Amino acid sequence: MSQRPRCSVFIAISLDGCIARDDGSxxxxxxxxxxxxxxxxxxxxxxxxxxxxxxKTYDTALGFDEWPFAGxxxxxxxxxxxxxxxxxxxxxxGAPAALLEQLGRQGVSRVYVDxxxxxxQFLAAGLVDDLTLSVIPVILGDGIRLFGAGIRLFxxxxxxxxxxxxxxxxxxxxxxxxxxxLRYDVAGTLD
Amino acid sequence: MSQRPRCSVFIAISLDGCIARDDGSxxxxxxxxxxxxxxxxxxxxxxxxxxxxxxKTYDTALGFDEWPFAGxxxxxxxxxxxxxxxxxxxxxxGAPAALLEQLGRQGVSRVYVDxxxxxxQFLAAGLVDDLTLSVIPVILGDGIRLFGAGIRLFxxxxxxxxxxxxxxxxxxxxxxxxxxxLRYDVAGTLD
Numbered sequence: 001m002s003q004r005p006r007c008s009v010f011i012a013i014s015l016d017g018c019i020a021r022d023d024g025s026x027x028x029x030x031x032x033x034x035x036x037x038x039x040x041x042x043x044x045x046x047x048x049x050x051x052x053x054x055x056k057t058y059d060t061a062l063g064f065d066e067w068p069f070a071g072x073x074x075x076x077x078x079x080x081x082x083x084x085x086x087x088x089x090x091x092x093x094g095a096p097a098a099l100l101e102q103l104g105r106q107g108v109s110r111v112y113v114d115x116x117x118x119x120x121q122f123l124a125a126g127l128v129d130d131l132t133l134s135v136i137p138v139i140l141g142d143g144i145r146l147f148g149a150g151i152r153l154f155x156x157x158x159x160x161x162x163x164x165x166x167x168x169x170x171x172x173x174x175x176x177x178x179x180x181x182l183r184y185d186v187a188g189t190l191d
Numbered sequence: 192m193s194q195r196p197r198c199s200v201f202i203a204i205s206l207d208g209c210i211a212r213d214d215g216s217x218x219x220x221x222x223x224x225x226x227x228x229x230x231x232x233x234x235x236x237x238x239x240x241x242x243x244x245x246x247k248t249y250d251t252a253l254g255f256d257e258w259p260f261a262g263x264x265x266x267x268x269x270x271x272x273x274x275x276x277x278x279x280x281x282x283x284x285g286a287p288a289a290l291l292e293q294l295g296r297q298g299v300s301r302v303y304v305d306x307x308x309x310x311x312q313f314l315a316a317g318l319v320d321d322l323t324l325s326v327i328p329v330i331l332g333d334g335i336r337l338f339g340a341g342i343r344l345f346x347x348x349x350x351x352x353x354x355x356x357x358x359x360x361x362x363x364x365x366x367x368x369x370x371x372x373l374r375y376d377v378a379g380t381l382d
Contacts, residue, residue, distance in 0.1 A: 015324070015358060015375070016338030017208040028355055028381060123330070133206070135373070137358035138381055139314070139338065147207030147330065164219055167206060167328035169369035178360035180373060182326070184206070190219060190329055 018143030209334030
């Protein structure tokens with residue numbers, strides 16, 4: 001029997017929890033841009049077998065001159081299949097658990113889950129195993145938040161109140177730019 | 192001429208930016224409770240001359256068996272003055288800048304700004320000088336967020352879009368409990 005792939009999140013957030021400005025722009029990430037420093041991103045991507053991303057993340061990646069995930073299996077969660085894929089992206093819709101089961105059967109052992117909506121969907125289904133958050137030394141005030149109000153974590157909870165996720169800090173690294181990179185394993189529910 | 196007091200924030204937040212559950216409860220803080228470890232709180236309070244807090248924080252403190260800020264000057268920002276103060280609390284309403292000017296004239300040099308609404312009000316007015324955030328290894332999902340949507344930072348910005356606050360990381364400490372304490376100076380606006 002195949003194992004469910006490990007699901008990992010790797011994302012930059014402002015101190016106030018935003019992953020982008022309201023208009024989607026990422027200009028504020030420039031405060032931590034340093035020549036030759038990718039804060040472990042390439043090594044992280046190299047360590048996964050596949051990416052599962054939302055439609056917005058996909059459209060953003062399509063806008064880049066070069067397809068950023070070359071050589072890596074990419075699954076886009078969308079209900080509207082684009083007519084002209086850029087590389088050999090795959091398109092899927094449906095529940096995360098079913099998708100992961102299928103990927104597991106195909107030998108995928110670690111998945112990079114990307115995009116705010118998809119991350120929240122996987123968190124709600126209790127399917128995120130670890131999170132790497134790079135905290136950027138900026139307060140945006142307004143923006144698209146990774147964790148918005150009303151996220152139902154572990155939504156199978158029978159008591160009405162969604163239980164909190166208990167995390168285990170596995171590392172915290174500080175960089176000269178002021179970026180602090182926090183890594184957590186999701187250890188289960190708090191209550 | 193007197194100097195405006197330095198304004199400091201010292202607060203615990205969940206990884207998803209909550210300072211309390213929706214019903215105000217703080218039970219989740221227990222995951223980092225350790226005998227004899229206060230994560231620098233007492234030293235921080237000892238280092239300020241006065242506290243400025245919101246009405247909710249005040250009411251919570253009133254509920255404690257012992258008044259937690261004994262010997263420290265406390266100013267409660269409220270429009271409704273309670274009839275029976277617990278200690279020698281003072282009550283104020285009006286703009287933060289005017290209050291700080293008054294406190295400065297009275298020789299106050301450092302203020303502890305507490306309570307979500309008051310912190311946001313001071314941030315919006317560009318009056319927070321440093322923030323100490325103790326990040327608790329928990330994702331609450333639902334809760335009262337320190338930085339909600341639509342906070343207008345530095346609201347005097349003439350261009351319509353509120354500029355982001357640029358922060359300078361001054362320290363990052365990791366504790367055995369998984370709590371990560373981040374300290375930042377507010378360095379100005381990003382743009």
